[in-house]
Amino acid sequence: MTIFQFPQDFRWGTATASYQIEGAAQEGGRGVSIWDTFARTPGKVFNGDNGDVACDSYHRYEEDIELMKKLGINTYRFSIAWPRIIPDGDGEINREGLDFYHRFVDKLLEAGIEPFCTLYHWDLPQVLEDDGGWGNRRTVDAFVKYAEVIFKEFTGKIKFWLTFNEPWCIAFLSNLLGVHAPGNKDLQTSLNVAHGLLVAHGKAVQSFRRLGITGQIGIAPNVCWAEPYSKSPEDQAACDRSIALNTDWFLDPIYKGTYPQFMVDWFAQAGATVPIQEGDMEIISQPIDLLGINYYTMGINRFNPEAGALQSEEVDMGLTKTDIGWPIESRGLYEFMHYLQKYGNVDVYITENGACINDDLDNGKINDDRRISYYEQHLAQIHRIINDGINLKGYMAWSLMDNFEWAEGYRMRFGLVHVDYRSLVRTPKESFYWYQNVIKNNWLETRN
Numbered sequence: 007m008t009i010f011q012f013p014q015d016f017r018w019g020t021a022t023a024s025y026q027i028e029g030a031a032q033e034g035g036r037g038v039s040i041w042d043t044f045a046r047t048p049g050k051v052f053n054g055d056n057g058d059v060a061c062d063s064y065h066r067y068e069e070d071i072e073l074m075k076k077l078g079i080n081t082y083r084f085s086i087a088w089p090r091i092i093p094d095g096d097g098e099i100n101r102e103g104l105d106f107y108h109r110f111v112d113k114l115l116e117a118g119i120e121p122f123c124t125l126y127h128w129d130l131p132q133v134l135e136d137d138g139g140w141g142n143r144r145t146v147d148a149f150v151k152y153a154e155v156i157f158k159e160f161t162g163k164i165k166f167w168l169t170f171n172e173p174w175c176i177a178f179l180s181n182l183l184g185v186h187a188p189g190n191k192d193l194q195t196s197l198n199v200a201h202g203l204l205v206a207h208g209k210a211v212q213s214f215r216r217l218g219i220t221g222q223i224g225i226a227p228n229v230c231w232a233e234p235y236s237k238s239p240e241d242q243a244a245c246d247r248s249i250a251l252n253t254d255w256f257l258d259p260i261y262k263g264t265y266p267q268f269m270v271d272w273f274a275q276a277g278a279t280v281p282i283q284e285g286d287m288e289i290i291s292q293p294i295d296l297l298g299i300n301y302y303t304m305g306i307n308r309f310n311p312e313a314g315a316l317q318s319e320e321v322d323m324g325l326t327k328t329d330i331g332w333p334i335e336s337r338g339l340y341e342f343m344h345y346l347q348k349y350g351n352v353d354v355y356i357t358e359n360g361a362c363i364n365d366d367l368d369n370g371k372i373n374d375d376r377r378i379s380y381y382e383q384h385l386a387q388i389h390r391i392i393n394d395g396i397n398l399k400g401y402m403a404w405s406l407m408d409n410f411e412w413a414e415g416y417r418m419r420f421g422l423v424h425v426d427y428r429s430l431v432r433t434p435k436e437s438f439y440w441y442q443n444v445i446k447n448n449w450l451e452t453r454n
């Protein structure tokens with residue numbers, strides 16, 4: 007048994023997102039999002055599941071906050087649904103939507119829990135997608151209007167802000183691979199989306215500074231750590247491309263004001279270019295205060311000219327996997343955090359980390375020992391990272407509760423709390439109590 011002590015000011019939390027937990031999709035003046043549309047498109051989401059009800063957190067948020075208090079977290083990452091605030095994207099403001107989030111945030115603060123807010127966690131108003139989505143500057147301007155409404159409403163209440171969750175998912179998973187909403191499968195479209203959201207990010211940061219909003223603002227890329235299957239230069243280059251598309255493609259423009267040239271050249275071979283307009287890169291590279299990092303797994307990759315736009319394929323090395331099929335390998339988080347130092351020792355929060363373990367109720371309990379083992383391994387890496395002097399300031403487990411896992415629907419469960427989707431009854435899993443103990447002690451005690 008080993009004891010890993012965490013810093014006294016370390017933030018312990020959990021994370022969720024609006025479309026995945028709220029439900030009430032046709033209530034409170036909410037408009038239609040691209041995920042409402044995508045989920046209703048046959049074949050896009052497992053079992054035809056959608057977010058109409060989800061965990062019904064729109065109505066049950068007080069119960070959810072009681073669970074957070076019981077867990078002992080001091081930070082809760084959530085997202086605001088743009089379609090609740092400006093239902094048609096850039097028109098009238100919906101006061102009912104703002105009031106819902108005020109009630110929610112006030113309850114969090116009352117419970118002594120710091121709100122950590124993501125402005126965009128994938129639920130784009132459908133009206134904007136119909137008019138070209140993130141590739142159309144109308145959407146960029148609409149996002150800035152939405153962000154400014156939220157900043158003005160919640161300044162003083164919310165002090166931690168993220169503009170976008172997982173820009174790689176927004177641009178490439180959703181517009182090149184077609185796996186997520188809106189489901190495009192076009193490289194140029196995905197580059198247009200990536201650039202549009204980066205400009206929107208930069209403009210929102212400019213507004214944040216101009217309006218004198220108290221707090222810190224950043225963005226939350228997801229990590230794809232990859233190591234080469236062989237020592238061949240081709241396999242190393244395939245890894246470099248995989249890592250870069252999740253990280254450098256977004257963080258180079260933000261921290262350096264330029265895209266990674268080797269990737270620009272790579273896409274130019276396929277006839278795809280970045281639609282940079284005059285002044286864009288200066289806007290994108292506004293200084294930010296923090297980074298959210300979402301880590302789940304890592305890959306061993308090799309070059310394969312048939313393996314999609316990056317010609318990089320992951321090799322199954324026979325590692326134990328979670329129930330969604332992702333190898334369990336916490337080492338990638340440690341390696342990535344050192345890779346990230348090339349942007350400086352910036353303040354970082356792990357804004358998502360967790361395991362899809364589909365254990366169900368067994369005599370009223372959920373003995374999700376595999377999830378505990380996953381968290382134990384990853385928190386041990388977090389401790390190593392902090393010990394190396396990296397400014398890792400907090401950790402948010404994905405997720406507080408089972409919820410709508412996008413194209414996987416409700417079959418994939420990431421929660422510390424089990425949700426019965428018929429009754430909506432919440433049941434803390436054994437991992438909830440394990441994490442509760444880590445938070446209470448502010449240390450990790452490994453079991454072997």
Ligand SMILES: CCOCCOc1ccc(-c2cn(C[C@@H]3NC[C@@H](O)[C@H]3O)nn2)cc1
Pocket residue numbers: 023026171172175179183185228300302358404410411412
């Ligand atoms: C054609 C190949 O396609 C294979 C599927 O490819 C992916 C990749 C990555 C993911 C993925 C899912 N999550 C968890 C979410 N993060 C945000 C939060 O909302 C969680 O629900 N992170 N990454 C899914 C699918």
